[in-house]
Amino acid sequence: MTTTSDSAVREFIAEHRPAFLDDLADWLRIPSVSADPGRAGEVRRSAEWLADKLRSTGFPVAEVWETENGGLPAVFAEWPSGDASAPTVLVYGHHDVQPAAREDGWDTDPFEPVVTDGRMFARGAADDKGQVFFHTLGLRAHLAATGRTAPAVNLKLLVEGEEESGSPNFAALIRKHADRLAADVVIISDTGMWSADTPTVCTGMRGLADCQIDLFGPSQDIHSGSFGGAVPNPATEAARLVAALHDADRRVAIPGFYDGVVELTEQERELFAELPFDDTEWLSVAKSRATLGEQGFSTLERIWARPTAEVNGIWGGYTGPGGKTIIPAEAHLKLSFRLVAGQDVEKVRQAVAAWVTAQLPAGIRHEIVFPGATRPCLTPLDHPALQSVVRAMGRAFEQKIRFTREGGSGPAADLQDVLGAPVLFLGISVPSDGWHSVNEKVELDLLAKGVETSAYLWGDLAEHWNAAD
């Protein structure tokens, strides 16, 4: 569906694209590496640069927000619609970047953007400055094409400065400012699409609960000749726990683990199956030799929509050269559980703890700690805001928009939980963009599609939000 409005949007974007890219390049020159304490000043400069830019874009409110514990600053901006019935949308992104140095193998200086063959190369080009920045021109195109002086929705932006360092102060930040961040829907612009040819919307991320289990057997390492075969070995029991995590069908065997799991709908399974996916190609990305997982599910279903139990680390006993005939005193496990919508972190923890206790034989003492967790999030395909994103992308890309999910876990769930709002994902990055790697880049035509999607989205959301209420 191409409308007169769409033509106007495109013309506006084409006209302003060179200046927009110059501005983005300026921002990318600021090496806002949050992991490097020596660049804390650059992260602050990046926040101030963005706040200035948002003010010049028209946002009446654009503030640098400090985080707790001397953390790195975020940027908050707000532009009320003026329409009493307008929904409120919070856009999330981050302005900090991964470390990068020419010596890592970059073809060009990672903090001196270079445009070649329609691509801008720089650290942060795709993750995430480019994807935050497309909203600025998108918003101006929206205003220009509609003749409005304020957005069709109450627009808020929250652009974090510690995402690449694990967002240590993010949950506290949004709890502190929950009133000002209040929104009907959250749009995360920090993800990507299936490919340039197959534009997609991500509808959810898995959650994560991790734990460490420490098993204690003999009070010190004992001789495996004198005692072997007659007392429990904590390394054996750690291994037996891991083996018991999955049944013969590689389903997680912890009683209660799947309680509440939102199962894939037939529609979702069909849509996933339509994606141009090939296990062999995927294995090369996964650097693995074979697929293996829960019986009855495809690889995409396994990584996007099924909860998992993985061993991240295991250790116990003698690990040096040669042999040592001991029964070790201790063994240790680091496990993590990817969670999907409907699973409750606390209930999963309780199920894991009870299961561990039930599995271990007499004579093995254990301790279990659950250091952290991230909740899963999922937006149903028929959610009105998701439909708006799909329509806006469809207009920009002029083709069918498909759906993906994200197997990893992110701060999206904090926003969902604290703000009580559904979370959507709008990103135009593609897998070849080199996130966290050398020669990170953004495809300029896709960046322009992101601008265009953003330009269509607010009007569509405002139009359909109340209808759906």
Add this chain to the structure above:
Amino acid sequence: MTTTSDSAVREFIAEHRPAFLDDLADWLRIPSVSADPGRAGEVRRSAEWLADKLRSTGFPVAEVWETENGGLPAVFAEWPSGDASAPTVLVYGHHDVQPAAREDGWDTDPFEPVVTDGRMFARGAADDKGQVFFHTLGLRAHLAATGRTAPAVNLKLLVEGEEESGSPNFAALIRKHADRLAADVVIISDTGMWSADTPTVCTGMRGLADCQIDLFGPSQDIHSGSFGGAVPNPATEAARLVAALHDADRRVAIPGFYDGVVELTEQERELFAELPFDDTEWLSVAKSRATLGEQGFSTLERIWARPTAEVNGIWGGYTGPGGKTIIPAEAHLKLSFRLVAGQDVEKVRQAVAAWVTAQLPAGIRHEIVFPGATRPCLTPLDHPALQSVVRAMGRAFEQKIRFTREGGSGPAADLQDVLGAPVLFLGISVPSDGWHSVNEKVELDLLAKGVETSAYLWGDLAEHWNAAD
């Protein structure tokens, strides 16, 4: 059965006991710590001291034997019987000792023997100088009581200097000198008895085969969010291997593992059950909280007479503080298998290797190495030489002699294999003697019983050996 001959032996021993203990103390003053390169000279001095002592005891041949690779010397001595039909006996012991220092917590200088309450405290008092040395006075008592000028058997002694360092050159040494060491029976005096009240003869030791298994999954650590649940995890597979080692009855589940196992006879089980054994007391020695092992067997049966599979070490993935959401590229296992009589090391290795291959899923590559092995050894209860040891001990201790086995593994099997002779164990040490620990001691009355047993043994062996042929 106390005979006139027994009285003569006892009188001889009582008369020579003070000088015998003075001599032993002299030997114990030599800190022959084989693990300490700085004390290599002391180990050599210990060997020369012993060779001198054996010559003065009457051995026509007493030599210091060099070992390969610049190893520490052993002592060989030989005294032919002169009787054409006499059997040949090789007594094995070692003259090196474990490290010891006053600062480790000893009440007295470990290399300055102190006699208190009928015990001599010094490093090596029980392990193994005291138990080698009782043969010298025993032999003299044998000669004195029988009026012989040479032993009733062709007597050979081999006293190693590297036992506490793992006997690295022992197998090569005995292969090199196999002709001179040739014997009809080997008597190891480097073990102990159940207790001072319950004298016992050890009838066998378990063998040992160890292996390291390296599992390889992704070519590098990969993200457990992006890929978790869809590719094999080598840490999981390592754990599943370990868990599959045993069935629900804690029997080793590797096909073929039990092939050839010499099962306990009803007589042996009854005799083991008569020993004053208490699981709770044993657990305090094992520093463990509960017993656990193969169903259908007692603790003593499990550690003495049943083969085992133990994990000595397991490692893979992230083992530092906090969490790391990875699927590790590698995981590793160190396993050891205790073997019993009838099991063949090579067949066990083949069974393990085949089983590992069969267990692992597609996508996990593995390597397996078997660095070393020690064969099991076992002497049947009705073996004539064992009967001689039991009779000799019975005369010395004047009570019923019971049977034990040793759960550990030792160079006994090398002697058995290279010399093709049955191996017996004659030791008078008790569990409280503090082997490898502080305040090692030997009970002087038990030491005298060792002397007396040795005095009776050669005549009994000579008398019954040919009858049994």
